[in-house]
Amino acid sequence: MNTTIPKLPFIIKPFLLSLLLSLTVLIFIALQTPHHRKTTPQQPDSTISSKSGGGLRIRPGYSSYDEYIQRQLNKTLNPKLRQIWTTRDWERKVRVFAQFFESLKRRNLLLNSSKALSIGARVGQEVAALKSIGVNDSIGIDLAPYPPLVVKGDFHAQLFMNGTFDFEFSNVFDHALYPWKFVGEIERTLKPGGVCAIHVALSRRADKYSANDLYSVGPLVELFKDSKLVEVRKVDGFGLDTEVVFRKNKRRNI
Ligand SMILES: C[S@@+](CC[C@H](N)C(=O)[O-])C[C@H]1O[C@@H](n2cnc3c(N)ncnc32)[C@H](O)[C@@H]1O
Numbered sequence: 001m002n003t004t005i006p007k008l009p010f011i012i013k014p015f016l017l018s019l020l021l022s023l024t025v026l027i028f029i030a031l032q033t034p035h036h037r038k039t040t041p042q043q044p045d046s047t048i049s050s051k052s053g054g055g056l057r058i059r060p061g062y063s064s065y066d067e068y069i070q071r072q073l074n075k076t077l078n079p080k081l082r083q084i085w086t087t088r089d090w091e092r093k094v095r096v097f098a099q100f101f102e103s104l105k106r107r108n109l110l111l112n113s114s115k116a117l118s119i120g121a122r123v124g125q126e127v128a129a130l131k132s133i134g135v136n137d138s139i140g141i142d143l144a145p146y147p148p149l150v151v152k153g154d155f156h157a158q159l160f161m162n163g164t165f166d167f168e169f170s171n172v173f174d175h176a177l178y179p180w181k182f183v184g185e186i187e188r189t190l191k192p193g194g195v196c197a198i199h200v201a202l203s204r205r206a207d208k209y210s211a212n213d214l215y216s217v218g219p220l221v222e223l224f225k226d227s228k229l230v231e232v233r234k235v236d237g238f239g240l241d242t243e244v245v246f247r248k249n250k251r252r253n254i
């Protein structure tokens with residue numbers, strides 16, 4: 001049997017060679033080019049599931065970090081709303097926050113001598129509440145300042161030194177685009193043995209300015225890698241229904 005391969009016409013040979021070369025170059029370029037995401041980088045999967053039930057879902061839709069910040073500020077800096085928050089709403093909110101903090105004091109989780117931080121404090125009703133019950137060394141942070149109660153700061157990158165506070169409170173976990181940074185910064189700025197109380201909504205979805213949805217306390221507990229869960233209890237706090245309290249470990253291991 002004649003097994004000789006038919007000779008290719010002499011024009012095809014260089015053509016095939018150059019095709020092969022071009023393909024190799026294309027594959028090489030494709031492997032080198034970083035694949036940019038359209039959105040700001042998040043954890044590999046934006047749904048963080050929990051061993052202990054429901055997950056934590058990061059809301060999609062922000063094309064950049066600036067867009068997220070701007071959206072938050074649009075509401076926080078609204079002059080009409082600020083007028084209401086600082087007048088009509090003021091006393092009722094300070095009174096309700098003071099009840100939460102008194103309750104934490106009764107459980108020895110907050111002391112008059114505690115250095116306290118309120119995260120996402122807006123116009124500072126919760127800071128005023130802390131001061132009103134005797135926790136005088138209290139301050140709030142928010143994207144927009146409201147002196148003297150609230151200083152400007154992003155909770156994804158707190159402006160405080162490691163181990164600054166004995167107590168941190170927040171009812172804005174749902175506004176965190178990067179919940180793991182939100183919690184990491186709390187654990188960084190808490191003193192060893194310090195306490196963090198967080199109010200979250202589990203039974204209903206939070207507002208349209210939220211950046212994540214939490215379906216159970218499990219994912220929150222998993223984010224607090226250097227703390228122990230102290231307690232979980234039902235509360236009625238301006239649309240938020242659950243208080244979760246953590247104590248940072250005495251010896252740092254993060
Ligand atoms: C629902 S409001 C809660 C305000 C206040 N804690 C209260 O209960 O009256 C959410 C607040 O989180 C603030 N916020 C959102 N993203 C933030 C960020 N990355 N850093 C600091 N504050 C932020 C907003 O500006 C807004 O004041």
